[in-house]
Amino acid sequence: MTDEYFMQQALKQAEQAFEEGEVPVGAVVVMNGKVIARGYNMTEKLKDPTAHAEMIALTSAFSFLGGKYLPDATLYVTVEPCLMCTGALYWSKITRIVWGADDEKNGHRRITKDEFPFHPKTVIDKGILKDECAALMKEFFRRRRSK
Amino acid sequence: MTDEYFMQQALKQAEQAFEEGEVPVGAVVVMNGKVIARGYNMTEKLKDPTAHAEMIALTSAFSFLGGKYLPDATLYVTVEPCLMCTGALYWSKITRIVWGADDEKNGHRRITKDEFPFHPKTVIDKGILKDECAALMKEFFRRRRSK
Numbered sequence: 001m002t003d004e005y006f007m008q009q010a011l012k013q014a015e016q017a018f019e020e021g022e023v024p025v026g027a028v029v030v031m032n033g034k035v036i037a038r039g040y041n042m043t044e045k046l047k048d049p050t051a052h053a054e055m056i057a058l059t060s061a062f063s064f065l066g067g068k069y070l071p072d073a074t075l076y077v078t079v080e081p082c083l084m085c086t087g088a089l090y091w092s093k094i095t096r097i098v099w100g101a102d103d104e105k106n107g108h109r110r111i112t113k114d115e116f117p118f119h120p121k122t123v124i125d126k127g128i129l130k131d132e133c134a135a136l137m138k139e140f141f142r143r144r145r146s147k
Numbered sequence: 148m149t150d151e152y153f154m155q156q157a158l159k160q161a162e163q164a165f166e167e168g169e170v171p172v173g174a175v176v177v178m179n180g181k182v183i184a185r186g187y188n189m190t191e192k193l194k195d196p197t198a199h200a201e202m203i204a205l206t207s208a209f210s211f212l213g214g215k216y217l218p219d220a221t222l223y224v225t226v227e228p229c230l231m232c233t234g235a236l237y238w239s240k241i242t243r244i245v246w247g248a249d250d251e252k253n254g255h256r257r258i259t260k261d262e263f264p265f266h267p268k269t270v271i272d273k274g275i276l277k278d279e280c281a282a283l284m285k286e287f288f289r290r291r292r293s294k
Contacts (some may be wrong), residue, residue, distance in 0.1 A: 048209045049238035077260045084234025091196035
């Protein structure tokens with residue numbers, strides 16, 4: 001299984017968010033080549049701005065594993081994590097994070113700058129299917145503006 | 148009602164966490180002079196490292212209000228918020244945040260440095276009952292080390 005394959009799974013989650021009128025971000029948590037948890041943005045549905053795709057996927061993964069750390073796991077998320085999700089990923093001690101599109105406005109790097117905010121052992125990769133991930137976001141905000 | 152009064156309410160939450168073997172951090176959300184939501188750290192009980200006092204109090208407040216923003220609200224929390232909780236507070240657009248004790252290790256400022264990570268309109272105050280808030284943390288970690 002490739003990074004592209006798992007990012008496609010995250011994109012499916014993002015598409016579900018899109019269909020439900022949510023900012024289209026999706027995430028999956030993978031261990032041993034299998035998706036163990038999924039999440040998509042539900043901030044409107046739950047009226048809770050903390051209900052981001054990553055938070056939902058992480059909490060689902062902790063629940064599935066019965067433990068509060070995610071060694072040997074990778075989170076795939078379609079858009080660069082925000083500050084909150086970055087902090088949550090820090091606490092999870094996750095092995096690897098892969099995001100698709102960068103997010104200049106709400107991505108964590110606008111605040112964290114040169115500091116590495118994740119767990120020291122966490123590996124970061126980005127840019128996987130970034131055009132598809134970004135296109136979904138652009139289309140969402142284009143439609144919202146034209147309403 | 149004074150800041151000290153509401154920080155005492157947050158301290159009661161932290162004491163509950165202490166009694167349950169959780170890192171003793173507590174929080175309350177106040178609107179119009181009334182506590183509308185409470186939370187204490189439940190990371191061990193829920194086996195979820197995102198179950199911080201602030202996250203629980205915030206989600207409870209969104210649920211109570213039926214909305215995803217907290218204008219005209221103040222969060223009192225016994226210890227400086229971590230990066231995750233800071234990001235969550237950013238999204239909430241909360242009016243004011245008051246914390247007791249600083250947290251050099253896990254507080255958000257270790258990463259955010261000179262960047263202001265909260266919503267631009269959010270006012271920050273700190274140091275209210277800081278000795279009591281810090282003493283509870285110190286006692287918790289002293290006991291844990293001696294086990």
